[in-house]
Amino acid sequence: MPEYYPVYLNLTGKRCVILGGGTIAQGKLAALRDAGADIKLISPQCTDGIKRAAQRGHITLVQRAYRPGDLDGAFIAVAATNVWHVNRQIYEEAEARGVLLNVVDDPDQCTFIAPSIVRRDPITLAISTGGASPALARKMRETLSEDKVLQWAELADVLARARKVIKEQRTVIDPTRWQCVITADLLAMTRNGKDDEAVERVLAQLLDADLPEMCPDLTACKAGGCVKRAAQRAAEAVS
Incomplete structure (x- = not known):
């Protein structure tokens, strides 16, 4: 079994060809559409859900069997025909054209897996x-x-706003310092609707070298030199 390299693809405006019209093919549509892909589905038969997606203009539907050349212009493709030799033909075309391909339930013929x-x-x-x-x-x-770990996602907007300011100032900040500012207190501020205050707090902790609870060196946090980090480690050890 191959080792896969995890990656997120920007599919905005890029052609995605799906070969197959069953429930598995239908299940691929929502995520690809959300990612902005230009979806073309080719299959002689298809589910009612696929037909509705075509009627609403969400996909281009071609109701016929696969033909060589169907991957022309494709960035990625999904083979979900349930016919091994057809999937193999699709795989060979994808390899020849350099198209990223997922063959459902056949990892050996995939160049990417979902x-x-x-x-x-x-x-x-x-x-x-x-x-x-x-x-x-x-x-x-x-x-x-x-899992409660997903609660940290609520800080994404606050941290993105702070990061934009840091980038505009072209200030170098040690990555460990960013970790130090992501705390339960900051999360509570965001949950209480105090996003602006939370952004100000993050920027102060990132940019003020004189704060006693933070490491004095913005660019190189030193082991044992950060009171806040030491307190976090102590709390984690107790819990």
Whole structure:
């Protein structure tokens, strides 16, 4: 089984060709559409859900069997025909054209696999077992969906705003310092609707070298030199 390199793709405006019209093919549509892909689905038969998607203009539907050349202009493709030799033809065309391909339930013919997704906007977690067990990936997705760790996603907007200011100032900040400012207190401020105050707090902790609870060096946090970090470690050890 190959080792996969995890990556997120920008599919905005890019052609995605789906070969197959069953429930699995239909299940691929929502995520691809949300990602902004230009979806073309080719299949002689298809589900009512696929037909409705075509009627609403969400996809281009071509009701016929696969033909060589159907991947022309495609950036990625999904083969979900349930016919091995057809999927093999699609794989060979994808290889020849350099098109990224997912062949459903056949990792050996995939150049990419679709992970299980946990989403708490704007945070997305992708879970993969490398094709070993889709059922296990789903179980982990369902478990993580209820995990309290996802509460940290609520800080994304605050941290993005602070990061924009830091980038505009072209200030170099040690990555460890960013970790120090992400605290339960900051999360509580955001949950109480105090986003502007939270942004100001983050910027103060990132940019003020004189704060007693932070390391005095903005660019190189020193082990043992940060009172706040030491307190966090002590709290974690107790819990």
